[in-house]
Amino acid sequence: MKRVIHQINEDHHYFTCIVDGKEEAYYLTKAQAKKFFDYLDRGYIVDFELYNKRKIIFGRYAWQVAYFSAIERPAYRTNKMLYDLSNIRHQMKSILQGFGYLLFLDLEMTMPPYYKGPFEAEIIQAGYILRSPAGEVVQQGSMYIKPTKYKKISPRTEKFLKLDQSYYDLAIDYHIFYDQLRDMISMYDPKIIVWGKNDMLALKASYVINEVEPLADMNAFVNLLQIHKTYYNLSDDLGLFKAYExxxxxxxxxxxxxxxxxxxxxxxxxxxxxEMKGA
Known part of the structure; x- marks a missing residue:
């Protein structure tokens, strides 16, 4: 629906529009407000969709905004487009299609013990698939990795990851994992595809723990979860396996x-x- 903003309340994350002579209110989540309120002002034209959900704000119902498709600022000759979802999606498609080698990386980390105390998560398993620009799998593998800082893995971690004696028999030193990852990055210069921030942060922390140089800066990573949130205008995080389903x-x-x-x-x-190609 396309509406003109009548009033805006940044403190309480809502705006109003005049619909059929009546003032209607629409509210944003905190995450939406942080992202969009700099684009919103009285008289601006907004194209948005709603959830079938509402709450009472200052004695009247307000509907929850699902997502914005476009936000325009009125101008004398041509309106200024401040936000255009269709254009953002087109740009994302061009960027993803333009990647060369891709390294799909997943890391499993240690979990803190049940009792409280100092703890820092460490990588104990890595799985990867290196794909060529033509879509062929160049390398793939999995490895168990010994923790460096805390030699003993907590029972909580063993239970959650279903680790048995084979982990202890097969686990390699962190520096072997580091060298293999360094060689792949050096040879193929791939974009590293991960789901969410946790793997990026764990890898970054592992450099400090093991006193080694970083292998890639944050620009080398592609957070596929964030790509989904932007492309589909999601307010909440989406689980990897839910996306698969x-x-x-x-x-x-x-x-x-x-x-x-x-x-x-x-x-x-x-x-x-x-999905992008079919859109």
Whole structure:
């Protein structure tokens, strides 16, 4: 729906429009307000959709905004487009299609023990799939990694990741994992595709813990979760396996295995590209 903003209340995250002679209110979540309120002002033209959800603000109902499609600032000759979802989606499609080598990476980390105390998560499993620009799998693998700072893995971690004696038999030193990852990045210069921030932060923390140089800056990473949130205008985080279910209309039973998760990340990436091409 396309409306003209009548009033705006930044403190309480809502705006109003005149509809059929009556003033109607629409509210944003905190995350939406942080993203969009700099674009909103009285007299601006907004194109948006609503959730079938409302709450009372100052004695009247306000409907929750699902997402904005466009925001325009009126001008004498031609309105100034401040936000255009269709253009953003087109740009995202061009960027993703222009990538060369892709490294789909998933990391599993240690979890704190049940009792409180100092703790810092460490990488203990890595799964990866390196794909060429033509879509061919160049390398893939999985490895268990010994923690450096805390030698003993908590029972909580063992239970959650279903680790048994094979972990302790196969786990390699962090520096072996680091060298292998360094070689792949040096040779192929891939974009590193991850789901969410956790893997990026864990990798960054591992450099400090193990006193090594960073292998890639943050620009080398592509947060596929954030791509989905922007493309589909989602206010809340979307789980990787929920995204898989939406695209493939099937349930995927998560095993908390890094290579398995990397494969699902690849499948979700491919499904998003297919969706973009069909749009």
């Amino acid at each position: 939406i695209y493939y209309h099937d349930t995927y039973h998560q095993s908390h295995d890094a290579l398995d998760d990397a494969k699902v990340t690849l499948m979700v990436y491919e499904a998003l590209l297919k």
